[in-house]
Amino acid sequence: MSTRNVVIDAGSLNTRVGFAGETLPQKVFPTVVAHSTRLGVACGGNQSEAIIGQEVEQQHTLKKGMSCVRPVSDGFVQEWEDMQSVWRYAVESDHGLKAEFPDCNVMITEEANNPKHSREKAAEIFLEELGAGGFAVESESVLSLISTGADSGVVVEIGHGQCDICPIYERTVLAHAWHKLPIGGEELTGYLASLLRVESKDPKQSKVVQQLKEKYCFVAQDFDEELENLKNESFEVITCELPDGRRVTLGNEQFRVPEVLFQPELLGLRETAGVVETTYSAIMNCDVDLHETFLQNVVLSGGTASCPGLKPRFAAALEKFMRAPVRILDCHSEHAAWIGGSMLASAESMEWVTPEEWDEHGAEIVHRRFPRSDRPLHDENPVTPSRRRALSKQLSHLSESS
Numbered sequence: 001m002s003t004r005n006v007v008i009d010a011g012s013l014n015t016r017v018g019f020a021g022e023t024l025p026q027k028v029f030p031t032v033v034a035h036s037t038r039l040g041v042a043c044g045g046n047q048s049e050a051i052i053g054q055e056v057e058q059q060h061t062l063k064k065g066m067s068c069v070r071p072v073s074d075g076f077v078q079e080w081e082d083m084q085s086v087w088r089y090a091v092e093s094d095h096g097l098k099a100e101f102p103d104c105n106v107m108i109t110e111e112a113n114n115p116k117h118s119r120e121k122a123a124e125i126f127l128e129e130l131g132a133g134g135f136a137v138e139s140e141s142v143l144s145l146i147s148t149g150a151d152s153g154v155v156v157e158i159g160h161g162q163c164d165i166c167p168i169y170e171r172t173v174l175a176h177a178w179h180k181l182p183i184g185g186e187e188l189t190g191y192l193a194s195l196l197r198v199e200s201k202d203p204k205q206s207k208v209v210q211q212l213k214e215k216y217c218f219v220a221q222d223f224d225e226e227l228e229n230l231k232n233e234s235f236e237v238i239t240c241e242l243p244d245g246r247r248v249t250l251g252n253e254q255f256r257v258p259e260v261l262f263q264p265e266l267l268g269l270r271e272t273a274g275v276v277e278t279t280y281s282a283i284m285n286c287d288v289d290l291h292e293t294f295l296q297n298v299v300l301s302g303g304t305a306s307c308p309g310l311k312p313r314f315a316a317a318l319e320k321f322m323r324a325p326v327r328i329l330d331c332h333s334e335h336a337a338w339i340g341g342s343m344l345a346s347a348e349s350m351e352w353v354t355p356e357e358w359d360e361h362g363a364e365i366v367h368r369r370f371p372r373s374d375r376p377l378h379d380e381n382p383v384t385p386s387r388r389r390a391l392s393k394q395l396s397h398l399s400e401s402s
Helices: 054-062 080-092 116-129 140-146 185-196 203-216 223-229 275-284 288-295 310-322 333-345 355-361 364-369 385-401
Strands: 004-010 014-019 027-030 033-035 050-052 104-110 134-139 153-158 163-169 179-181 238-241 247-250 298-301
Touching (some): 014 333, 050 054, 080 104, 104 140, 104 333, 134 364, 153 275, 153 288, 185 203, 203 238, 275 310, 288 310, 298 310
Parallel strands (some): 104 134, 153 298
Antiparallel strands (some): 033 050, 153 163, 163 179, 238 247
């Protein structure tokens, strides 16, 4: 059997997997794992069996008190055993590609500032534990840019747990200009839950709030003007019913929630600049000769980037800062990184780290084969557990005071 190239994009919320050369991932499932030992004997079956993806959510509906683990948090792998289970599930299971690792080369995506030891650990798992025929790793932001057909540009990746702004020149992240914001889809969902006075820690309630956000929220082109429009009878107020039977209404919440991307102070983050100002800062930290290239090749990727109204608002605001035209490149925001990986992994020139090379050269072969930036990345604004706890407290305070 000929070797097939597989691309896996495992994010904090969802995992996307498919064969290289295809236009979209074959499978998309939640990046979540539960074990029978955590579920109890009532679940039946082998006590050590892992339950993954959609199956966990189905079990969660049936089994109260089920403990779930998300092996990826804020873009980084935190639970390696569970991550290995997700990777195996994605490739070999009936809910994945139904393939076998020895017959596959596997490319995975990573955060721009993924620690060196993490990519080494991933290579070790794929080449030693899972027995993949070859291994590759590439930055999500670089792949999102590749998905548009460009090699240089600035990628604003608004993911589940954070937002990365990556200036990229000839497929290389310019690390000195890279920025991160502690705001993503998860924070927006939490903010909406606080405004609606919904318990965001309840998985059922949180899931519904996320769906409300994705269905009804939009970015206002002029926030203050949209607030004035609330007084008009033409503004549509949405009424919805929650799983507990309580009815909630969405008025200004529809555009107030995504406004957080532009005005983080709405979340109490008074020291944090908005996504446009941060992008401006990232571009200005680069050589002036690259500014025009970056402004003409802006990519908004990640699930949250598909929010209606975001692209025109972002482009207009950045043009005011830069005093120059801005072009947002077309891309499939939600799957951009996977699509770029599919394009790269299907190229005849693609080189993989083989098990033989791994045995001979060790982990350094991964860094030599897949260099990721022009210098080591320094996270000036890390999304640490303490920052996330502080943000959670701010959300609770906002809920009490609203």
